[in-house]
Amino acid sequence: MKNFTQRILTPLLVMLLASCATYPVNPQLAQHNPQAGYRFENLKAPGNSDSLFVILTFSGGGTRAAALSYGIMEKLRKTKILWEGEERSLLDEVDVISSVSGGSFTAAYFGLFGDGLFEPEKFEQDFLYRNIEGELVASMFNPINWFRLASPSFGRIELAAELYDRTIFTESSFADLINRDRRPFIMMNATDINTGSQFTFSQDQFDLLCSDLSGMHVGRAVAASSAFPVAFPTLILNNYAGTCNYKEPAWVDAASQDLMVNPPRFNRARIARSYANREERPYIHLLDGGVADNIGLRGPLTAIRSNDLAWGLPKKINQGKVKKLVVVVVDARTDPKKDIDMTQRSPSLPTVIDTIASVPMSNYSFETVQELIQTLNEWGKDREAYSACKQMLGEACPDAKIPFKAPPPVDTYGIYVGFDQIKEPKGREYFLNLPTTFYLKKDAVDKLRTIGPEILDQSQYFQDLCAVLQCHE
């Protein structure tokens, strides 16, 4: 009888546990309200001027990326500047941090806890020096989780989200980020695998789903941002589009006519509208932000070139609000040594798969950085062309003048921090061969924290910026 009961009850219990386990559903938004929610414009900026506008982007790359970006944050905090007659740290002037995967841990922690990021017992112990990877694996060996994972609506990514939530981000939600009410605006990026586009955890993005981001835990956003394909399944969001009186921004309609003149803008509008089709997209599946953009620069690049994002910079520059624009791209890209060409044999299947997965990502990141540099250079050339014309006109026809004003003045500094810039060959090789994992030895983390500031110091654009801002430590 006992055996019979066990044979009946055990599967029933398993089925019950499995059916109970589901992902935490993102809350529905009752009423669309652009004045509320986690958006750049809704955050105050005490001690942070608009005139010096600083954007940081943190790439993916597991603990390697988190440690490199942490080192840069430490450096910016130490760097004191003089701006508009006031002394403050360069970190105080950071307005936006856009992050992907491993970089999202550093970004989210700073967004939630501010200077707490730098306290010795905090982020260092909570993440940088911790074997997160081992803990993730251990959680999957926990029999209770086997039952939960048997549920079709509870994947390994939810175990990761719970771990991050509980042990790193103190179960904080985006409401806590809103309540902190200060810049920088943290843009954690995942990838919408249906559209292949970047999905940012901001209320502007969640408006499209009629979902209230403030009710979502930050750990879950970080988990989505770092949900490395195959290792993790997708993180799922419910789409409630059409239920919150959402008013589409005017740019979407304008951009939907731009297929020929500005295809990327047309594409942004097309993707934004795709969420409105709730019948075809009742659920949104997210993976690692690195799939769409592994350096987190695409969103800021759009804001630099266009007003389609709510915090678009052209309008701020046109109004004379932004006088200096600084973009620091922190890229933990590696380039592991391969011995493919040492033999006549074809590379193994895992090597080919790894190449297919990583090469397009790396090439795309390279192109994105080039686009940033090209955009900033073009602005400079446009202003130079106007000045040169004015000067020539003044020399040839002293009484004549150009019948319209110069483009708005803004100084730009595009700074790239990557391991390729390490001059010393052995050191460069060491960093370019670090693994992508959520656990690195203390020595490696310490080296990453040190190398970031060294690369930054060597950057000509950073030196130029520091000359103007009278940087000192």
Add this chain to the structure above:
Amino acid sequence: MEYVIVSYPHNRNVLIEGEVNGVTNDTLMVDTGTHTFALEEEGYRPRTVTKVVEDTTSLSPLRITDFHPV
């Protein structure tokens, strides 16, 4: 990046896609593409002007001269 000047006899805020983007008679930076321009406050016609902004430079901006006081 494209350049646009919205000409008008008075100093008014220029709205692009409904948001303040600068003032009349200044050179304004905008993204390539279709944009709807308007002025803040009443007393002018037409209410909005939609233009495709492309192929401009800092020395040959698009000049929008459609707005007139009424």
